[in-house]
Amino acid sequence: MTLLESLFHPQLLFALALFAIVSVLVEIVACKLLNAVADVAPSHWLMEHAIIPAARALALVSFVLVAYPVLFGIESALPVGELLAAGQLRLTSLVNVVFLLSLLLPLIPVFSRWPAFVLPVQGIAAATMVFRWWAATQPQVEVHLWPGTTTVLSLLVLAFVTHEIAKQLSHHLEKRLDSMIEREGSGQLIYRTVVMVMQVPVILLYTLSLGQ
Numbered sequence: 001m002t003l004l005e006s007l008f009h010p011q012l013l014f015a016l017a018l019f020a021i022v023s024v025l026v027e028i029v030a031c032k033l034l035n036a037v038a039d040v041a042p043s044h045w046l047m048e049h050a051i052i053p054a055a056r057a058l059a060l061v062s063f064v065l066v067a068y069p070v071l072f073g074i075e076s077a078l079p080v081g082e083l084l085a086a087g088q089l090r091l092t093s094l095v096n097v098v099f100l101l102s103l104l105l106p107l108i109p110v111f112s113r114w115p116a117f118v119l120p121v122q123g124i125a126a127a128t129m130v131f132r133w134w135a136a137t138q139p140q141v142e143v144h145l146w147p148g149t150t151t152v153l154s155l156l157v158l159a160f161v162t163h164e165i166a167k168q169l170s171h172h173l174e175k176r177l178d179s180m181i182e183r184e185g186s187g188q189l190i191y192r193t194v195v196m197v198m199q200v201p202v203i204l205l206y207t208l209s210l211g212q
Helices: 003-007 010-036 040-066 079-087 090-107 107-112 115-134 150-180 188-196 200-211
Strands: none
Touching: 003 040, 003 200, 010 040, 010 188, 040 079, 040 115, 040 150, 040 188, 079 090, 079 115, 090 115, 107 115, 115 150, 115 188, 115 200, 150 188, 150 200, 188 200
16 A cells, blocks of 8 residues: 555544544643643642643544554454454553653653654554554464665654645644634644644554565
């Protein structure tokens, strides 16, 4: 399955649509909760640095699980429910890894300087875990996590390009939404969603290399 075939596959499009809806809802609820506890410093810190990032991690994990196995260019595979049930706390592990990456990556200079890599790395990490679980059910499958120098360079370029497009797109959407709802600040509610949707090809480029 090629990049375009995977990108426009009905299952992947459904996963994207579901992620977009859930992600926007998470941001709306997060904004309301942060405003509600704005005067309570401990609660505000806990909400901002733990609860909300965990909800965002769960949204990203949901995308990966719903997009499986098309994410790897595979038409059919072991149902995702059986895959998760085959090991202890697999869903929890997925969410924990994405959550920890959301906290740790911004502390690393290269990621704080180039945030275009943060979401793709989170998505790739979660997808790689799922792929390894699937590969364990296929004794004849040999897993190679390094996709090749050409693919890695393509990932880096694509991450930058899609991130810049996402910033411009979210800026234009913010203007439209602000005028529609007659209030400012809608950009913070859609930015992460737009970035993730636009950077799905980056994740796909890596996951398809795993499947191949």
